[in-house]
Amino acid sequence: MTEQDIAVETLALTKRYGAVTALDAVDVTIDSGQYFVLLGPSGGGKTTLLRLIGGFVRPTAGQVLLHGADVSDLPPNLRPTAMVFQSYALFPHMTVERNVGYGLRLRKLPRADIERRVGDMLALVGLDGLAGRMPHELSGGQQQRVQLARALVLEADILLLDEPLAALDAKLRKDMCLELKRIQEQVGITFIHVTHNQEEAMTVADRIALIADGRLVEEGSPREIYQRPRKRFTADFVGETNIFDGTVTAADGDRATVDLGFAGVDVPADRPELQTGAAVAVSVRSELLALFDAAPAGDDWQSMPARYVKEIYLGLTTAHRLLLPNETEVVVQDLSHGERPAFAAGQPLYLGWRAGDACLHTD
Amino acid sequence: MLLFFALPMLLTVVWSFFERTQFWMEPGFTLFAYENFFTSARAENYLYSMFHSAIAVVISFAIGFPIAVFVRRRLPQTAQHQVILLFVLPFMISELVRVFALRPVLGRTGPLNSFLMEIGLIDEPISVLLFTPTGVVIGDVLSFLPFMVFSGFLAMEAVQKYIFEVCDDLGAGRLHTFVDIIVPLAAPGIFAGSVFIFVNSLGVALVPTVLGGPGAVNAGLIVNQAIVALDFPLAMAVSAIMMATLILLLYVGHRLFDLTKIIRPIS
Numbered sequence: 202m203t204e205q206d207i208a209v210e211t212l213a214l215t216k217r218y219g220a221v222t223a224l225d226a227v228d229v230t231i232d233s234g235q236y237f238v239l240l241g242p243s244g245g246g247k248t249t250l251l252r253l254i255g256g257f258v259r260p261t262a263g264q265v266l267l268h269g270a271d272v273s274d275l276p277p278n279l280r281p282t283a284m285v286f287q288s289y290a291l292f293p294h295m296t297v298e299r300n301v302g303y304g305l306r307l308r309k310l311p312r313a314d315i316e317r318r319v320g321d322m323l324a325l326v327g328l329d330g331l332a333g334r335m336p337h338e339l340s341g342g343q344q345q346r347v348q349l350a351r352a353l354v355l356e357a358d359i360l361l362l363d364e365p366l367a368a369l370d371a372k373l374r375k376d377m378c379l380e381l382k383r384i385q386e387q388v389g390i391t392f393i394h395v396t397h398n399q400e401e402a403m404t405v406a407d408r409i410a411l412i413a414d415g416r417l418v419e420e421g422s423p424r425e426i427y428q429r430p431r432k433r434f435t436a437d438f439v440g441e442t443n444i445f446d447g448t449v450t451a452a453d454g455d456r457a458t459v460d461l462g463f464a465g466v467d468v469p470a471d472r473p474e475l476q477t478g479a480a481v482a483v484s485v486r487s488e489l490l491a492l493f494d495a496a497p498a499g500d501d502w503q504s505m506p507a508r509y510v511k512e513i514y515l516g517l518t519t520a521h522r523l524l525l526p527n528e529t530e531v532v533v534q535d536l537s538h539g540e541r542p543a544f545a546a547g548q549p550l551y552l553g554w555r556a557g558d559a560c561l562h563t564d
Numbered sequence: 565m566l567l568f569f570a571l572p573m574l575l576t577v578v579w580s581f582f583e584r585t586q587f588w589m590e591p592g593f594t595l596f597a598y599e600n601f602f603t604s605a606r607a608e609n610y611l612y613s614m615f616h617s618a619i620a621v622v623i624s625f626a627i628g629f630p631i632a633v634f635v636r637r638r639l640p641q642t643a644q645h646q647v648i649l650l651f652v653l654p655f656m657i658s659e660l661v662r663v664f665a666l667r668p669v670l671g672r673t674g675p676l677n678s679f680l681m682e683i684g685l686i687d688e689p690i691s692v693l694l695f696t697p698t699g700v701v702i703g704d705v706l707s708f709l710p711f712m713v714f715s716g717f718l719a720m721e722a723v724q725k726y727i728f729e730v731c732d733d734l735g736a737g738r739l740h741t742f743v744d745i746i747v748p749l750a751a752p753g754i755f756a757g758s759v760f761i762f763v764n765s766l767g768v769a770l771v772p773t774v775l776g777g778p779g780a781v782n783a784g785l786i787v788n789q790a791i792v793a794l795d796f797p798l799a800m801a802v803s804a805i806m807m808a809t810l811i812l813l814l815y816v817g818h819r820l821f822d823l824t825k826i827i828r829p830i831s
Contacts, residue, residue: 257729276732277732277733278732278735282733283733284729284730284733286729286730287726289724289726290724290727290730292730292745294748294749303734303736304734307734307736307740351730351734355734
């Protein structure tokens with residue numbers, strides 16, 4: 202990989218507001234042409250990171266490199282970035298066309314050029330025929346498309362999106378996600394998208410970075426983040442997961458045995474540093490758990506006893522709540538469709554999963 | 565509304581055509597009051613007064629509106645209202661006292677002249693600051709400036725802060741941001757503040773009474789003088805002319821800028 206292929210690199214990037222540390226020494230590298238999502242809970246620092254990259258706030262310490270050049274002290278308009286804001290960020294007194302063309306008019310481009318580029322951009326974002334509308338005549342989704350066009354028309358090669366779909370309803374958000382992905386693939390520039398919505402992140406992202414408490418928790422492809430989270434926080438934040446605390450009783454290379462107090466389970470562990478006696482957590486996704494009347498047989502199956510509590514019908518899936526012998530709650534999800542045995546409250550059952558489906562977390 | 569607003573306005577017009585008597589007036593129809601107004605120095609003074617009021621509006625905009633923008637853009641949200649409230653403080657002192665207090669300040673031996681001489685900007689005291697139209701304009705600006713700050717701030721409050729970041733991102737400099745974005749978005753507030761200051765500069769007799777002099781009067785003072793002289797039809801006529809002027813100005817403004825567009829809330 203050459204320098205040119207890296208769009209954004211932050212070096213120990215830190216932002217403090219008085220005594221509050223919004224971002225704490227974050228190193229992140231974003232490849233050119235990637236759809237990169239910053240995912241995390243509200244107040245975790247992901248928007249701060251985006252605003253530092255865009256130049257809307259100045260770092261307390263650390264550096265922002267865009268295409269290898271240090272831009273830490275440059276204002277937003279001198280960086281190769283353009284920003285799409287949460288909402289209400291269109292100029293309310295200008296038509297769609299004038300909103301999109303404003304940046305080009307500031308650059309004193311010939312009128313014909315401006316008209317052509319604005320027209321092309323409106324076509325790209327699917328707003329042909331709405332050029333003469335005022336922002337208040339548009340739906341929320343359309344307004345965000347105008348913002349997208351206004352940012353893209355300047356041909357910056359890094360587009361920053363700050364919770365661009367937060368104000369839209371669920372159905373529209375889904376459609377807009379696919380639209381964003383299509384547009385990103387078409388223009389081929391780097392998109393950096395901030396969201397707290399994991400479904401949104403999964404839909405658009407080539408790579409996801411989890412940001413919480415001002416730190417970069419974990420980074421990977423959507424599949425890696427979901428299927429093989431390394432950090433306990435990641436497993437907990439993304440998807441429905443059951444987490445059990447325990448201690449390592451045996452560790453041999455790629456496998457560890459963990460004592461949970463009421464059961465011992467085998468977990469895949471590619472961590473050579475793992476020591477016997479270490480406190481760890483084991484997580485299993487709710488949809489990878491199954492219910493059995495008797496402990497499932499076979500080497501591969503792991504299991505533990507549990508007491509049935511109740512089921513919650515969720516449409517696509519049904520969630521079953523159970524209690525472990527130590528009174529912690531476990532949720533098992535399966536597809537609602539088809540014949541299933543009914544369980545009674547208090548019924549003793551066994552939870553089972555394939556050893557390879559569990560994840561081990563040391564932190 | 566009708567009783568307290570429209571009726572007095574109507575009566576003003578009707579009474580302006582009445583016959584003057586020694587202490588009051590009696591019903592009739594005569595244009596004597598208007599003739600009196602237009603053939604005396606009053607008409608000229610009235611026009612000057614409109615001109616000076618317009619200058620007061622422009623100066624108030626130039627000083628007051630940037631204050632409003634600054635407070636909205638640069639101060640933390642929690643401090644904004646407190647700072648704006650500071651501009652209410654002068655109103656807790658009687659306007660008479662406030663305006664009177666300007667007299668020693670603007671006088672030949674006042675602190676303003678002393679200061680200007682001290683820093684070497686002038687060699688001898690400027691006497692144009694008091695009992696002249698300049699004095700009246702200064703008095704108007706200092707009296708009514710807060711209205712521009714208030715209405716400007718309220719208009720700016722409706723503008724999302726993101727808008728300014730968009731301007732930074734697109735590379736609109738200070739001037740472009742101000743002319744292309746801030747002024748159009750705050751136009752309703754600027755317009756309201758301007759009308760308020762213009763009407764007050766034209767109509768509040770107190771300022772020229774205290775700070776004005778020969779040729780430095782306004783419409784309000786002309787009315788006042790007519791009432792003191794017990795010429796009620798003349799006072800009514802001048803008031804009616806004021807109303808007509810303002811309506812005309814609003815109409816011209818409307819034709820030029822389409823005021824409905826400015827006043828319509830931008831959602």
